[in-house]
Amino acid sequence: MAKRISLVTIFVLFNMGIGRMFQESLGASCFSELSILAITSFFFWNSSARQIKKLGAKWLLTSSGRNLFIQGGLGLSVSALNIIIGQLLVIVLMTQVYQCTSPSFSMLNASLTNNIGVNLLCYFTLLFYFIHIDKKDPEAEEEMEGTERPHRVSVSKRGLQFLLEPQQIVYVETSNNCVVLHTEKGKFVKYQSLKSFSNELCSKSFRRVHRSYLVNAAFVEHIQKNHSGDGRLYLSTGDQIRFSRTYQEEVRQI
Structure with missing residues (x-):
């Protein structure tokens, strides 16, 4: 946003300088008029920025002639x-407030005082700026996703190897020296602790709600809490799992 405001400010000041030279050539300099046009342009271009960004996304310059x-x-x-605004x-301010004549009442003079060429250049500069930002954002998102995206979970069943996406896992429970992964496709067993599996999963959607359970918050439909602080989680799959008051902070984040 700061870069966008800086760009607009540069073009407004540039336009103000050109307008000043034009007025001096007419021998009718009016700093009040230039100030009004500069302030109007500054707010106009900044308020139009969002729409320009949408237009840039809809009709990319690089697509075709x-x-x-x-x-x-x-x-x-x-x-x-x-320019019209x-x-x-x-006209309103100069005639009603300042009560003096402006050197650029005609539209021809207006287009030179508030230079249409500079305005057009400002438009295309903002357009290229937004296109550049849009090209950079997906790369930044991919970088972020690359660091945060959970790895697929490797499991085996009946001699076959499966790769599960974390979002396919409904909940995980401990059983002796292994964890049981409950999915909509069935159950899968991995021989590791719940804590190490949770660390391996690296997904923000999973919450440790009990020493024996790890739940995917996306499947939780409602929570029933009793007087002691313990309770049950009711899942969209029809399953019910217990939660402990020891993990109440994790339950609150579901």
Whole structure:
């Protein structure tokens, strides 16, 4: 957001400088008018940024020449809208508040004082900025997912090897020196402790609710708690598992 505001500010100041030179060429400099146009442009472009981002996603410049033509038309339309809004505000303020004549009441002068070329350049700069951000975001998400994405769980049953996605596991319970994975496809056994399996799973959707149970929060439909603080979790699969008050903080996060 800070970069976007900086970009808009640069173009607003640039446009203000060009407008100042144009007014001096007419011999009718009006700093109040330039200030009004600058403030209007600053808020206009920042408030339009979200819509420009949507337009950029819909018609990417790199897709085809036709899309470039469409973006050019959109840029001209948005720039003209900014000029019209700014000039209307100038006319109202200069005649009603400051009670003086503005050197750019005509639309021709308005397009030069509030330069349409600079506005168009501002539009395309914001467009390229958002396209650049959108290209970077998926990579950043993949990096994040790469560090947080839980690995598939390797299990065997009847001599066959299976790879389970963590979201397929409904809950896990301990049984002697192994853990039993309850899934919608059936039960699978792994010979390891519940704690080590939980660490291996690395998924935020699983909660340790009992010394003997690890539950996938996505399958929990409702919770029944008794006076002692213990209770039961009712799952969408029809299963019921106990939870202990020792793990009440984990239960609250479900």
